[in-house]
Amino acid sequence: MANEMNADRTGAIDIHDLHVWFGVGAARNMAVKGVNLTVDAGQSYGLVGESGSGKSTVLRAIAGLVESWDGTIAVGGETLKQRGRSKAFYKTVQMVFQDPYASLHPRHTVDRVLGETLQLHGFSDIDARIARLLDSVGLGGGFRFRYPHQLSGGQRQRVAIARALAPEPRILLLDEPTSALDVSVQAEILNLLSDLRSEMGLTYLMVSHDLGVVGHMCEQIAVMQQGEIVEELGVAEMRRLQANHPYTQHLLDSSLGAIR
C-alpha cells in the first residue's frame, strides 16, 4: 500500500514498516513497531491511542526530531533520510506542538517568532505577511508585539499555528494541538484548524487521545496500541460504532460513556 510514487502525491505521506526505538543496547525500547500508514493529499488523518502508544513518536520521526528509526517514510513521494531534512521538506511539512506554553520562546515577541520564521524561508515582504498570518489565525495586530507571557493558552496556540503556516506548507503535523487547552478554547482552535484546511487545502496528520476531537476533525482514523496500529477505520464507521478490534470498541464505548 505504501511507496507508490504517483505524480499527485505532493501533499501525501506514505509510511511503510516504521520502527522507532529509544535507547541503545539492553535499554533499547521499541516505541513504534511496524506501522504502515497512507495519508492522501488533502486528507485529514487521525492517530488515536492512549499515552505511550507511540502516536506522537510517529509524528516526530516524520518531522526529523527523532533520528533512531527504520523503515520508509515518504512525504510528497520523496523518501526521507534517517537524519537531516531538506529546506524543501520544511517548506512542505510543518508541525504544531502539544503544549503552547512550551512551544514559544519565552523571550521572543510574536513579531519576532513569525518574522524569523519568514526570514528563514526566504520571504521578503515580511511585515505584510506577519499581518496576514495573524489575521488568518484570528489574532489582530494588537497581539503582534506581545511576549508569550502576555497571551492566553489559546492565543499562544494560534501563534504556534501561524508559525506553522508561515512557510505555506502542504502538510501539518498536529500533535494533540488542543489537549493543553480548556474545553471552550479547544473548540475554537479545532474550528480554526478545520477552516484553515478547507481554505488552503492542507493535509492533516493529527494525533490525539480524544476520539471526540478526532471524530470532529478527521476522515480516516487509525487506532494505535503499544506501538502498533490495531485498526484503521473511516469516520462513518466510527460514528456507527462499527469497530472490529476489541481495543477500538473499548475506546469507543468509553468516549461514549463520557458523553452520556
Added chain:
Amino acid sequence: MTELPNPQPKPGWREWLLTDAPASRGQARAAAWYAGWLALRGNTLAMFGLLVLLFLILCALFAPLLASQDPFVQDLGARLLPPGSEGYIFGTDSLGRDIYSRLLYGARISLYIVALVALVAPLLGLIIGTIAGYAGGWVDVVLMRFTDIFLAFPRLILALAFVAALGAGIENAVLAISLTAWPPYARIARAETLTIRNSDYIHAIRLQGAGPVRIITRHVWPLCISSLVIRVTLDMAGIILTAAGLGFLGLGAQPPSPEWGAMVSEGRKYILDHWWVATIPGLAIFAISLAFNLLGDGLRDVLDPKESKS
C-alpha cells in the same frame, strides 16, 4: 537594567511602558526592561547594592576632582598620620601619601579590572558551554574535560602561574583572572543548554530549517545570559578579591599605583601600630564586594526565568 530605557517624554509614559498590547518593537522591548526595573526597585537590598556601586563609579569618574592630594606625592614628614589628621581624612601611609586620594584612584583600577574580567570570562564560558551542551557527543566530552582540567587547579595558584609566565601588571592580572574564571560559567551555560535544547520552541525553530549557529546565538544565549549575569555579579566579589590577592602578593598592579590589594599589602607591615593603613583599603574591598553580592541577589530575583514563569 540599571537605568530607564529612554521613555517617551509625553505625560503618559508610565502607561505607555506598562501596556499589555505594545504597538511597536521598541515599545515591547522598553516595556520588558521597565517591568524588570520595577521588580529590581522593589528589592531594597539590591537597590542598596546598586547605590553603593553607583557611588563607587562616580568616585572613580570624578577622582581628580574629589581627591584632596596627588595620590603619588610622597611626604615623609607626614608619614603614618592617623585618620582625621589635618588635611588627611583617612590618614597617610608609610610614605606619607594621602590614603583617601589613593582610595579614589584605586576605585578606577578595581572597576577597570572588574569590567574587563566581567566581559571576557562569561563570554568565553558562554561560547564553550553552549557549544558543548548543544552539540553533545564527543564535542561535549572534549570541551567539558578541558573545562575540568581548568577547574582542577586552585584559582589563585593558576592565576599566579599565568602572571608569572606573562609578567606582572594589571592587564596580565585581568587576563589571568579571566582565564581561571571561565570554567564555572561554561558549566552553567552547558547545564542551561541541556534543558533548553530539547524544548518545543527549539524543535519548532529547527523545523523552520534554522542551523546550529543561529539556534545557539539567537535562541539559547538569551536564556543563558540571565543566569550568567547573576553568577557574574555574585562572582565579582571573588574577582576583586583575587585581583587584590594578586596585588597583595605583588603580582598584580605594581607600586606606586594605588590598587586596593597592593595598599593592604603595604599596610601589613604596620598593622599592629598603624591599623588604618591596611584597614581602610580593606573596608573599600569589603564594600564593593558586598554591593556586588546584594545586587546579584536582587538580579537573581528579577532575571531568573524559573521564578517569573507565567
